[in-house]
Amino acid sequence: MVHQIRSFNLLGSIAVVNFPKGVKSKEKKAFAQKIIRENKSVKTVLEKSRSFKGRLRKMQTKYVLGVKTKEVLYKENGCVFRFNLDTTYFSPRLSGERKEIASLIKKNEEVLVMFAGVAPYSIVIAKNSNSKKVYSNEINREANRYAKLNVDLNNVKNRIELVSGDIKRVSLNLKKQNKKFDVIVMPRPQLKDSFLKQAFLLSKKGTIIYYYDFCKQDEIGVIKEKIEKQAKEAKIKVKIKNVKSAGEIAPYKIRVRFDLEII
Numbered sequence: 001m002v003h004q005i006r007s008f009n010l011l012g013s014i015a016v017v018n019f020p021k022g023v024k025s026k027e028k029k030a031f032a033q034k035i036i037r038e039n040k041s042v043k044t045v046l047e048k049s050r051s052f053k054g055r056l057r058k059m060q061t062k063y064v065l066g067v068k069t070k071e072v073l074y075k076e077n078g079c080v081f082r083f084n085l086d087t088t089y090f091s092p093r094l095s096g097e098r099k100e101i102a103s104l105i106k107k108n109e110e111v112l113v114m115f116a117g118v119a120p121y122s123i124v125i126a127k128n129s130n131s132k133k134v135y136s137n138e139i140n141r142e143a144n145r146y147a148k149l150n151v152d153l154n155n156v157k158n159r160i161e162l163v164s165g166d167i168k169r170v171s172l173n174l175k176k177q178n179k180k181f182d183v184i185v186m187p188r189p190q191l192k193d194s195f196l197k198q199a200f201l202l203s204k205k206g207t208i209i210y211y212y213d214f215c216k217q218d219e220i221g222v223i224k225e226k227i228e229k230q231a232k233e234a235k236i237k238v239k240i241k242n243v244k245s246a247g248e249i250a251p252y253k254i255r256v257r258f259d260l261e262i263i
Contacts, residue, residue, distance in 0.1 A: 008035060011092060012072040013043040014085065016061060032065035043067045046085065061085055076120075077102070079127055081150050083118040087142040090118060093247050094187065097257070098124040101185055101210055105129035109182035112202060113137065114167050114195060119147035119160070121185055126159040135181070137163045137170055171198035180204040186211045194226065200234040200262075208241075209260040216252055227258060237263045 008017040015035045019028055032045035046061040061070060070085045076095045083090050098121050105111060107130040113122045114137050122136035138144050144164045151160050163170055184199045184207065199209050213223045220243060231238040242259040249255050 008045075009048075009092070010039070010042070011085065011090070012074040013041055013067075014070070014072050015039065015042045015045045016048050016059075016085070017045065017064070018048045028064050036066055044069055046070065059085055059089070077124045077128060079120070079123050079150075079154050081118055081120055081123070081146075082153065083146045083150075084142065088118050088140065088146055089143070089189065090120065094120070097187075097246050099128065101125065102128035104208075105131045105183060108132040111135065111183045111185065112181040113185045113187075114199070115186065115188050116147065117143045119150050119162070121187055122147070122160050123150055123154050123156055125185075126156040127154060131159070131183075134160045135163050135174075136160055137165070137167055139164070139166050167195060167198050171201050175201050181207060183207070184209045188212050190214050194230060196227065196230045197234060200231065200236045203236065203262045205262055207262040209258075209262070211258045211260055212246060213256055213258070214249065214253065215256060217254055220256055223256065223258065227260065239263045 008015045017031065028047060035045055036042050044066040045064040047064050049060045049062050072083055072085060074081045074083070074090070074092065076092065077099050081090065101121065102125045105125055109131050111125055111131050111134045113125070113134060116122050116136040116138045117140070119136050122134045125131055126134045136147060138147060141164070144162065147162055151157055151162065179202060181202050184202065186195065186199060186209065188195065194213070196211065199211070203209065211227065215223055224240065227238065227240070239261045240258055241261050244257050246255040246257045
């Protein structure tokens with residue numbers, strides 16, 4: 001059975017394996033030993049027991065072999081991130097997206113990152129752009145704890161403001177302060193609500209919104225219609241500047257990024 005398992009996800013010193021059904025514990029340990037033997041950086045092997053769970057997108061893992069920990073130190077784009085695999089959400093697959101978004105930020109722009117998690121987008125932008133300030137919003141308390149740690153680890157305390165809590169409440173508070181952003185990044189989890197209403201509330205003419213959604217490959221038009229409908233409801237004029245696939249998340253299902261400009 002072990003020969004059927006060909007891949008695993010590597011996050012820092014932790015390898016996460018999605019074992020097929022029916023693999024016995026002895027076989028899992030044998031495969032884990034093989035991973036540790038062939039990959040000197042791997043100290044821990046975990047089993048992904050199910051897909052991401054709940055609104056806060058938490059992954060469930062089980063210990064298989066090695067050092068007993070679920071805390072990772074992960075490096076990308078000249079930044080380091082510490083987080084717990086089971087209590088926070090982090091996608092290494094979005095490393096290229098984070099780098100690209102950072103490259104698109106202009107000098108002295110103020111940026112809002114919604115659904116910021118342990119702050120990968122916020123920190124990559126702060127370290128790899130000439131942005132004036134990055135506001136980083138997240139609802140998960142554990143993710144916010146790690147975000148604070150990561151801001152310190154990357155020496156960007158003077159460039160990032162952590163704004164914890166539900167974006168629906170946070171957006172109203174920022175609106176009261178007459179806060180408008182030059183760029184809004186929305187790496188949304190798979191939620192029913194688009195949260196575009198909150199983004200539009202904090203936009204001005206010229207604001208660029210990087211909006212992520214999920215759909216089947218032939219349903220991009222449906223998302224486009226949703227964006228246009230919600231913009232009309234908010235009495236906002238939006239131009240869709242670019243649409244790109246940001247990776248496959250399941251067979252025939254993709255994460256898609258819409259680059260919007262308020263006109």
